[in-house]
Structures are given as C-alpha cells and as structure tokens.
Amino acid sequence: MLSIVVFLPLAVAAVLLAVPRLGDAVVRWTWVVASAVEVVLAVVLWVGYRDNTAGAGYGYGYEVNRRWIPSVSSGYHIGVDGISLPLIALTAVLFLACAVYSLRMTDRIRSFAVLFLFLETVCLGVFVSLDLILFFVFFDLSIVGMYFVIAGWGHRDRVRAALQFFLYTFLGSLALLLGFIGLYLAAEPNTFDMVALTEQNPLAGKGTVAALVLLAIFVGLAIKTPTVPFHTWLPPAHTEAPAAGSAILAGVLLKLGTYGFVRIAMPMLPDTWRDWAWAIIAVGVVSVLYGALVALAQQNFKRMIAYTSVNHMGYIVLAVGAAGLVSTSDEQAQSLASTGAVTQMVSHGLITGALFLLAGVLYERGGTYDLGSYGGLAASTPRFAGLTAVAAFASLGLPGFSGFIAEFQIFTGSLPGAPVATALSFLGILVTAALFLRAFQRLFLGPPTKTVAADLTATETVAIAPLMVLAVVLGLFPRFLLDLVEPAAHTLGTLVSR
C-alpha cells in the first residue's frame, strides 16, 4: 500500500515519457489526475492509520521491510507514524496545487510534469524511509530533481543559481552520509536500519565521536533546512526557480531537513542532542532573527518570502532544540515543542507554498518581483489582493491560521526550558508582521503605478485557495492533526530523554 503511494507518481512519469506523441493537454490532465489520486491515497492512509505507539514504543503503520543490501544490513524498510503522515499529506496536497497551477503552462510541459512526478515520489520516499540508505537515496535525488527544475525552467540567472543550489545542498547530503556511516559503524551489529538504530542508541556515552557524528548530521540537515549560516543557497535558488518549483522547494524540500532532525538526529543521538541543545537553540534563534531582519530589507517580493522561510524554519530548529532541554524543562513542555515543530512544518508548507505561487502570478502579470514597480493593485485585482492578504496574515502567525497554532505551541513548549531564547524569537514575529504589512501596502494600496490587467484566473484560484482553506481549517480545528502528532511527539520526547 505505502509503496504504491510512493511509486505511483514515478510510474505515471515513466508512462508519460514512454508514450510517444502525447498532446500537451493529455499530459497536463494526466499530471493533475495522478496528483489528485495521490491526495486521495494520502487521505486513505491517514484515515486507515491506527496509532500503536503506546505498546512497543516504536510502532509504525503500513510497515514494509524487505532485504536490499544485506551485506551492510540496509533494507527496503518503510513505514509511517504521526510525524511523517502529516508531511506525506502536505506533500500530496502541494504537488496537486502545483499541477493545477501549471495547467496553463506551455513550455516543455511533458518534461516538467515528469520532473514533478519524479520529485513527488522522491519527497514521499524520504518521509516514509525507515532505513538510512533509503532515506539518503531519496534525499539526494530530491536535489537532482530540483536542479533540473531550476536549470530548465528558471528565470534569467538560472544556471548559476541551479549550480550553486546543487553544489551547496550536495555538500550537505555528503556530510549527512558521513554521519550515517558513523552511526552504522557504531551500531552493534552494524546496521543502517533506523528502527534498530533508534532502539540501540549506538553512540551513547561516546563523547567526541558522538559529537562529531551529530555535527555531520546536523550540518547536513541544517544546509537543507536551511538555518543561518548555511542559508546562502536559498535566496538565489528561490528567486530564479519557476513558481511551482519554488513552492515545492519551500513547501516540501525544506521539510526534508527539519524532518531529519526529528526522525534521525534526535532519537538516534539523544545524549549528544541533549548536550548540544543550547547550541541548536542558538542556531534557531539566530535564524529567526536574521531571517526576519534580512527579509525586512528586501525589495524583491520572492526573495523576501525566501528569507521568511529561513525565519520560519528557525522556529522549528528552536523547538527541536528546546525539546532536548531535559534538565530545565519538563516532559510536557518538550512534547509540546515537538508537536509545535511538526505542526509548523505542515503550516509553513501550506502558507509558503501559496505565497510562492502568488509570487509567480505577480511575475507573470508584471514581469518583475520588484516591490517598487507595483502599487494600488487591489483596485484592479481584488481576488489576488484578497488571497495574498490572507496568505500574508497566515504567514505572520495571526490567530485563526495554522501558523498561530504552530508558533504558539513552539513558544509555550520552549519557554520553560529557554526563556531568553524564546523571548528573543518573539521579536521575530514582530518583524515578520511589519514586513508583510509593508509589502502588502506597497503592492496593493496607494496610487496604481503599473497597470496589471488580469485578476487571478480560475485555475490559479483553484490551485492556491485550497491551501489557504487548509491553513484556516488547521487554525480553527487543529485537533485532527494534533491527535495524530501528539502521541508521536510524546514517543519522541521519551526517546530523547532516555
């Protein structure tokens, strides 16, 4: 079942490639239908998932475990739990939004659809992997897929941005690989299986070695996340990528990094994670503040959103760091922080995905992302203005949106353990609020400086509006998500505290 969910997009992509002389319309609708089927399958997974973490402590749903490379005890081991399932759903929803958004695209649509379907398989693969090698295979392929999206369909300076993206994130993935090899060699018997490694906690009490392994894994994931100071690849990649590419890059690919923290770094290296929690919190706080301040200074709408991603990812890093503060914090707060981190991943994916698609609309109409070139758009494009306003308010964490639930949990969970850091991060929200309001004013209010004729088309609305609806639903009725995340976050908490 789970394998079908993961590999269905790839199979559709293979069919699209193999059948000669397909009309563009056929390709588009096949892509949309395949993505819609993925969403349905994700919902089926969600509904059918039974939480069994209470018993053994390491329960995974839809688990499959086959031999692959037995000589290094690496297998095709997949499964889902309360942390990965929401992200799988998010991935399916965002890819559907991108497929709908690209319905009017004409430029080499077949290759574009194939690449996106490939990326969907790869992203889902990362979230279901319960084997480090399998995880790494999917993790690395996401870089390859995104490289071709940026290099093939990006804007003017795309080749350079794509190269920088590839080199930088590839460096991160190799650091990650070194960390994985360290874990493998430390385990007894040697294994790449995540479940076994989590149970073994192989580097417990091995001071320097454990710290080095954590450093390698942390750097690898931090580059992907990205946190300050490893974020420099992000703004050019986002600015040059096509709108749908940016939405996936920010909405899903960045989550691969933060997901790695909660799935690999925390449960497999709990001692070391606790020892270095303060450093991780510091990285998180710096990302929050630096991302917000640099975003404030941007004139380019897309670059601004890119930097708010650094800011939002900073909250997640703060939360996962705070979840490791056992001595000064209590169990409930830690579990709350972890829940907040996962909720923030989902929330950020929805909201930033929508924002990047909106930025794509802006570029299509006006030919530039420069905030100064626009003004008074609200008069001619009410739907565009309305949706952007909703997305901006959601992104700055207004109550009623998913971002608020997530950030509230993160702050409440982090406050007992790290009061100063949390207080500093509060400032981040203030700055984000300021920058979104300012950008909104410049784009939509005031005298019109540039006539942008068309409002959102029906397909664009159908692509973007559901993301915001979901963000509102999560903001008003978060229970259905939290019921899934909380037990898993609790398990994570006990794993980190052992």
Next chain:
Amino acid sequence: MNGMMSLELDRLLPELFLAGAAVFLLLLGSFLPRRHQWVVGVLAAATCLAGIVATAVDWSGESMAVFAGSYAVDPATNATRVVVLASVLLVLAMARVRGHARETEFVVLLLLAALGAVLLAGTNDILLLAAAYLLASVPLYALVGFAKDAPGTEASLKFYLLGALLGTTMLFGVMLVSGVGRGTDYPMLHHGLSDAPAIAVAVGAVLLLGGLLFKAGAVPAHFWVPDVTEGARPAVGAIVTTIPKIGAVVALYRLVAVPFDAVAMNWSLLVAVIAAVTMTLGNLAAFFQTDVRRLLAYSTISQVGYLLMAVAAAGRAELALPSVVLYLAAYAVTNLGAFAVVCALPDARTLDDYTGLRRHRPWLAVSLVVCLLGLVGTPPTGVFAGKLTVFTAAFDAGLGWLVVLAAVNTVASVFYYLRWIAPAMRTSSTFGRPDRPATVTAYVAAPLSVAVGLLAGPVLALVGGGLLLP
C-alpha cells in the same frame, strides 16, 4: 598428476577462451575478405559471453591457487573476469571499426589487453605479475596509435615511454622483492618478507606499486591518461581508462593484502596518501577542461583515487574487498556509458558542442545525465553503492580523514560534470547525427549503471568470500 592438471585448466576457461580467440581470430581475419570482417567482432563477443558463462559456472567452486600456486582463482578473480568481459562487450558494441582495414587487429588487440587485465587481477606470483603487466600494456600501445594520426601517435609514444620506464623499474622491484623474500609466489613472500631487510623490501614494494599505479592511471603515474584519452579514438579512450584499471586495482589489492601484509611498513597510510592525492589532483585538473575526453580522462583519475581508498583499507575492514569489486563494476559500466555517448557524437569535441542534445536527442541526453550523475555518485546508481561501501570500509579502517576528503572531492566533482550537463540541456537549432551502435550502447550502459546500484546487495554477497589468503 595428469588429472590434476586438467582440473586446473577448467578453472581457467575464461582466460583460455580469450587467448584462444585472440590467436584464432587473428588467423581468421587474415583470410576473411574485408566486407566479412564483422564475423571477427561477433565471434569475439561470443567468446566474452562464453567466458562470462564459464565464470558463472566456476563461481561456486572452491577458491584455490592453480598452476603451482601462481594464479589465484577466487571470487576476486571471478568478479574481475565478469567485469572485464562485460566491458569488452560494451566496447565492441560502441567501437566504430566496422569496415575498417584493420578491424580484426582492433578486436584481437582488445582481447589481448582484456586477457592481460584479467591476469593482473588473478596473479598470485610476482613473476606472473610482471608478465601480466606487459600483456596488459603492449596491445594498448598499438591500440592508442590505431588511427595512425598525429595526436594518436604522439599519445602512443608518450604512453609507451612511461609504460616502458615503469615496467623496467617494476622488473627491478620484482628482483629485489623475490631476492629478499626468498620466493616469488605471494604466500611464500608473505612469510619470507616478514623478516627481510626493511629498506630493500620498501624499495622493491614501491617499485612494484609504481607499475600498477601506471596501469591504474593513479598519481604519480597518471600523466599519460589525458593525452591518451584525448589523442586516441574515443573507443580506445574508453578501453584504456576502464579495462586495465580493473585488473590493476585488484592486483594492487592482492599485493597489499597478501605478500606485503606482514611487512613492517605503514602500507595503509602510503596507499591512503596516494588515494588522497590522486582524487584531489584529478578533480582539480578536470575543473576547467573544455574537451569532453580530457574531462573524462581527469574524472577517471579521480575515480581511481576513490578506488584506492578501499585498497588502503585492505585487511582492516570486512567490506574492503566487496566494496572495491562493487565500485569497479559500477565504475566500468558508468564510465563506458559516458564514453559511449562520446563515441555516438564523434564530431562533438568540446562541452559547447553538446548544446542542444536534449532537444534533438532526448534519450541520449538522458543516458549522458544518468552516467555523469552516476560518476558523481548520485544514488541509486552503482557508483553510489560503491562509494557508500568504500567510504564505510575506509571509515572502519580508521581512515576518517580520507573519507572526509573524498566527500569534499565528490562535491567538487559535481561542478565539472554539471558543466557538461548544462550545455546539453540548452537548446540549439542544429545538431549532428549520432552514430547508431554507440547510441544503443549508451542506452544499455546507462540503465545498467543504475541496475548495479539497485542490485548492490546480491553483488556484494557474491564476493563476500573474498580473497584467497595463505
């Protein structure tokens, strides 16, 4: 005794096939009219297939040293046989010699070079090592100058001079080592060298190493690789950067793991330093190449660096031998795939000549991307599985610094492979016609390089038995 001898001969069927086919096909070729020369190529391919089948049959047999202990038949040799023979098949498919006046000579020289590579890998005696070195080298000197043009001749001369120099010093090394070790076969040397004068052993060992590093194209004996690859025909470039390397790396492994295992000298560190320098130098030199063959040549140098990591871990990590075999198989297929694309587009010499490949030949572009990303070590290709196991083996052997360096080098290598991929993705209005057989070879090699990665489990299990140890 007679029965014993015949039993040993049937362990050597692949080698006998190659040698017999080379002699027979040379005679056959001189009697065949030129338009029927293709028969020679077909028979050579059949020989390779027969050799692979014979190896598969032999695989379950017990590891043993045949011919008075001078030649080891073990999983390492068997794996080399399969990889070399499969490489020969790919080269025969991509080489554009159909209808050439010396088609037979090309095929026969290729078979002899392949035989030399297999013998290098299986040799269990330093005298045989020297003979195998010559057999693996001499046919290649001729092949490099095959086109009889100025660049080929120059490359051939350079190749020959360096090969002759290092071959001679290697013979001196054989003399020294067999003199102080009181024997020539590896098990005897393993015991004999442990109490021999350290300086003499060290000098002899380094000289032996020099010859094999030349065959593998590793620093400091790498100078011939770019000139030969650029100057010779593309198919010949594919041969010299693939087939001798396979034999040489396994031979190095055997040398380090068996006779020099007990020597009071830090072999692991020496090989590790060579590996580090080789991969770094190869990568740095490849950075700003504009000629695709020169770029591939430097890339093959850096790949040898990664392979040598496993040699440095020989005997100190369980995974060392399986990893080296897996990496060799993956490397051979992937490198030949990249060369097949080069052969398919004989007019495209520089990176910019590949502009428009994706638009006009989309599947050839996909094959090129798969092979180049494969050489980077992107999962799930074979080289990724190879790198993963090699890194793990080196880590296990305590060479953490080397693994970190190799990871940094891998990232750096992405740069120049992407320099080739980027123009191929751009569009242009015109593009030359590709050569058909080579194109098909690329279509075969690219999926094969991915398959090696996906099937890494069984491949590793097959060579789990490891090396014939004394």
